[in-house]
Amino acid sequence: MNIVACVKRVPDSSARIKVASDGKSVDPAGIEFILNPYDEYAVEEALRLKEKAGSGEVTVLALGGPESAETIRKALAMGADRGIHLKETAPGRDFIATAQAIAAALKDVKLDALLFGNKAIDDDGSQVAAMTATLLGLPYVGVVTKLEVADGKATAHRPIEGGAEIVEVPLPAAFSAQKGLNEPRFASLKGIMAAKKKPVEEKPAVAGEPRLELIKLEPPPPRAAGKIVGTGKEAVPALVKLLREEAKVV
Amino acid sequence: MPGPVLVFIEQREGKFKQASIQALCEGRRVATALGVPLAAVVIGSGVAGAAAELGAYGAESVKVADHEKLKSYANAAWGRILAKQAGGASALLLSATSTGKDLAGHAAAMLGTSVAQDCTELRVEGGRILAKRPVYAGKAFATVAVKAGPLVASLRPNVFPATAPDPSKKAAVENLPLDAQDADFRAVVKEIVSSAAKKLELTEANIIVSGGRGMKGPENWHLITDLAAALGAASGASRAVVDAGWRPHEEQVGQTGKTVSPTLYIACGISGAIQHLAGMSSSKFIVAVNKDPDAPIFKIADYGIVGDVFEVLPALTAEFKKLRE
Ligand SMILES: Cc1cc2nc3c(=O)[nH]c(=O)nc-3n(C[C@H](O)[C@H](O)[C@H](O)COP(=O)(O)OP(=O)(O)OC[C@H]3O[C@@H](n4cnc5c(N)ncnc54)[C@H](O)[C@@H]3O)c2cc1C
Numbered sequence: 001m002n003i004v005a006c007v008k009r010v011p012d013s014s015a016r017i018k019v020a021s022d023g024k025s026v027d028p029a030g031i032e033f034i035l036n037p038y039d040e041y042a043v044e045e046a047l048r049l050k051e052k053a054g055s056g057e058v059t060v061l062a063l064g065g066p067e068s069a070e071t072i073r074k075a076l077a078m079g080a081d082r083g084i085h086l087k088e089t090a091p092g093r094d095f096i097a098t099a100q101a102i103a104a105a106l107k108d109v110k111l112d113a114l115l116f117g118n119k120a121i122d123d124d125g126s127q128v129a130a131m132t133a134t135l136l137g138l139p140y141v142g143v144v145t146k147l148e149v150a151d152g153k154a155t156a157h158r159p160i161e162g163g164a165e166i167v168e169v170p171l172p173a174a175f176s177a178q179k180g181l182n183e184p185r186f187a188s189l190k191g192i193m194a195a196k197k198k199p200v201e202e203k204p205a206v207a208g209e210p211r212l213e214l215i216k217l218e219p220p221p222p223r224a225a226g227k228i229v230g231t232g233k234e235a236v237p238a239l240v241k242l243l244r245e246e247a248k249v250v
Numbered sequence: 251m252p253g254p255v256l257v258f259i260e261q262r263e264g265k266f267k268q269a270s271i272q273a274l275c276e277g278r279r280v281a282t283a284l285g286v287p288l289a290a291v292v293i294g295s296g297v298a299g300a301a302a303e304l305g306a307y308g309a310e311s312v313k314v315a316d317h318e319k320l321k322s323y324a325n326a327a328w329g330r331i332l333a334k335q336a337g338g339a340s341a342l343l344l345s346a347t348s349t350g351k352d353l354a355g356h357a358a359a360m361l362g363t364s365v366a367q368d369c370t371e372l373r374v375e376g377g378r379i380l381a382k383r384p385v386y387a388g389k390a391f392a393t394v395a396v397k398a399g400p401l402v403a404s405l406r407p408n409v410f411p412a413t414a415p416d417p418s419k420k421a422a423v424e425n426l427p428l429d430a431q432d433a434d435f436r437a438v439v440k441e442i443v444s445s446a447a448k449k450l451e452l453t454e455a456n457i458i459v460s461g462g463r464g465m466k467g468p469e470n471w472h473l474i475t476d477l478a479a480a481l482g483a484a485s486g487a488s489r490a491v492v493d494a495g496w497r498p499h500e501e502q503v504g505q506t507g508k509t510v511s512p513t514l515y516i517a518c519g520i521s522g523a524i525q526h527l528a529g530m531s532s533s534k535f536i537v538a539v540n541k542d543p544d545a546p547i548f549k550i551a552d553y554g555i556v557g558d559v560f561e562v563l564p565a566l567t568a569e570f571k572k573l574r575e
C-alpha cells in the first residue's frame with residue numbers, strides 16, 4: 001500500500017501564546033514547536049497499514065517554511081520512508097489555500113490512502129483534510145477512531161454525538177485521524193539515525209490565495225475573577241445558594 | 251443585491267437539533283443586520299414535513315432536499331447540495347457539530363472558499379460579516395472575514411442564544427433537486443451505533459460534571475455519576491483519566507477530546523491544564539472542587555471549593571437531591 005500522511009509543525013500544546021505587536025500573528029519567542037499530535041496518529045496508522053499490507057511506502061508531506069524539515073524528520077524517525085517538503089512561498093494561508101497546495105502536489109501521486117490529523121492544534125481548523133480530499137476527488141471519512149482495510153475497501157468509525165458512524169469507502173480514500181485510533185510509537189534511536197538518510201523531496205508550494213482575511217488576533221476575553229466559596233463540605237450549602245440565586249443555573 | 255443568509259439545519263429522526271436552531275437564530279440576527287433574507291436548508295429523506303415550522307425562528311424560506319438517496323449522511327453529496335445553494339449567498343452557517351464541521355469543509359472546498367470554524371461570535375460591520383473564533387486551543391481569538399463570495403462559518407453549539415419560537419410564522423418551502431453526482435455517494439454512512447449506555451450527550455448537555463485524576467480510580471466514579479444524576483447532567487473526564495482507562499474516550503473533554511459550552515461545568519479533582527481548559531473554558535459558569543488551593547482550575551472557576559472530592563461530592567449530591575424534592 002502506498003500511503004501519504006500530511007504533517008504540520010505547530011507550537012507545543014502547553015506553549016504560552018502571545019499575540020505579536022502587529023495584532024495579527026503570534027510571537028514565536030520561547031515557543032517550542034512539535035509535530036502536530038494528531039498527525040502522529042496519522043503517521044502511526046500509515047505505518048500500520050503498510051505493515052499489514054506487507055509492502056508499499058509511507059510518504060510524509062509537510063507544507064511550511066524551512067523549519068518544517070525538522071517535522072518531516074520526526075515522522076521519518078517513526079518509520080516513514082520518504083518525505084515531501086512543500087516550501088511555503090508566503091505566510092498567511094487559510095485552510096483552502098493549504099488544501100490547494102497539498103492537492104496540487106499530490107495530483108499525480110499514486111496512492112491508496114491519504115491520511116491527515118483531525119486538526120492542527122494551532123489554527124484548530126479540522127478543515128484541511130476534507131478540503132484536500134474534495135479537491136483531489138477522493139472519498140473521505142473524518143475524525144476516525146477505527147480503520148479497517150481489506151479488499152480495496154476501508155471501514156471507518158467516526159464518533160458523533162451519542163454514538164459513532166460506520167462508513168465504508170472504496171480505496172483510494174482520505175481519512176483524518178482522531179485520538180483513540182492508535183498509540184503512536186516512539187522514534188527509536190535507530191529510527192532517528194535512519195531518518196537522516198531518508199530522501200526528502202523539496203519543491204515550492206503553489207502560490208496560495210487565501211479567501212479569509214485575518215482582521216485581528218487577540219488574547220482570550222478575561223473571565224471575571226471567581227471566588228473560593230469555602231473549604232470542605234461545610235462550603236456546600238453556600239455554593240448551592242450561589243448557583244441558585246446568583247448564577248441562577250440550578 | 252447581496253444574497254441571503256443560508257443556515258444548514260441538522261435533524262435526527264425528524265427532530266431538528268438544538269445547535270442548528272441556535273445557528274438559525276444567529277442567522278436571523280446577521281440577515282437582519284445585512285438586510286437580506288434568511289433561508290434554512292434541510293437535507294435528508296422524509297424530512298419535508300416539519301420544514302415549514304422553521305419559520306418560527308425567523309426563516310423566510312426553507313430549501314428542502316428530500317430524497318431516498320439522502321437518507322444516510324454522505325458528506326460529498328450533502329456538501330454539493332449546500333455548495334450549489336450557497337453560490338450567491340452572503341453566508342452559509344452550520345453548527346459546529348460532528349456533521350456540521352465535516353460538511354462545512356466539503357461545501358467550502360466545492361465553493362473554492364475557506365471556513366471560519368467553531369465561531370463564538372458573529373457581527374456585521376460595514377456590510378461585512380466578521381467572525382470570531384478560538385485558535386491555539388482558546389489561547390487566542392482570531393477575527394476573520396471573507397474577501398469575496400459567501401462566508402462559510404460553523405458556530406459553536408450553546409454559545410449563540412436561541413430566541414423563543416413564534417409558531418404563527420411559517421416559512422415557504424422550496425424543494426431542491428438531487429444535485430449530486432454518483433461519485434458523491436462513495437462515502438456514505440452505513441450504520442450508526444449508539445453509545446452502549448443511553449447517556450446524555452456531553453456536547454448537548456446543559457450541565458456537565460467532570461472528574462479528573464483526583465478521583466483516584468474508576469471505582470469511585472459513582473461520586474461523579476451520582477452528582478450528575480442529581481443535576482440531570484452529563485458526565486465527562488480529563489485526559490489523564492481516559493488515558494488511564496478509567497473512562498471511555500467519548501467522555502474526554504479538552505483539546506484532544508470534546509469541546510463543550512454548558513451553562514454549568516463542575517470540575518472535580520481536575521487540575522485545570524491548558525489542554526483541558528481548551529475544551530471547556532467557554533462554559534457559562536465553572537465550579538471547581540480541588541484539594542489544592544493553587545490548582546490552575548481555580549483561576550478560571552467562578553466558584554470554587556477547596557476540599558476533598560470524597561467529602562465534598564456526596565454533600566453536593568445530597569444538597570441537590572434535597573432541592574429536587
Ligand atoms: C497534546 C496534548 C493534548 C492534551 N489533551 C487533553 C485533553 O483533551 N483533555 C485533558 O483533560 N487533558 C489533555 N491533556 C493532558 C493535560 O496536559 C493534563 O495532563 C490533564 O488534563 C491532567 O488531568 P487531571 O487534571 O485529571 O490530572 P492532574 O493534573 O493529575 O490533576 C489532578 C488534580 O486533582 C486534585 N486532587 C487530587 N486528589 C484530590 C482529592 N482527593 N480531592 C480533590 N482534589 C484532588 C489535585 O490537586 C490535582 O489538581 C493533553 C496533553 C497534551 C500534551
Ligand SMILES: Nc1ncnc2c1ncn2[C@@H]1O[C@H](COP(=O)(O)O)[C@@H](O)[C@H]1O
Nearest residue numbers: 006007063116117119120125126127128
Ligand atoms: N501546512 C500543512 N502541512 C501539512 N499538512 C497540513 C498542513 N496544515 C494542515 N495539514 C494537515 O491537515 C490536518 C488538519 O489541519 P487543520 O484543518 O488546519 O486543522 C492536519 O492535522 C495535517 O494533517
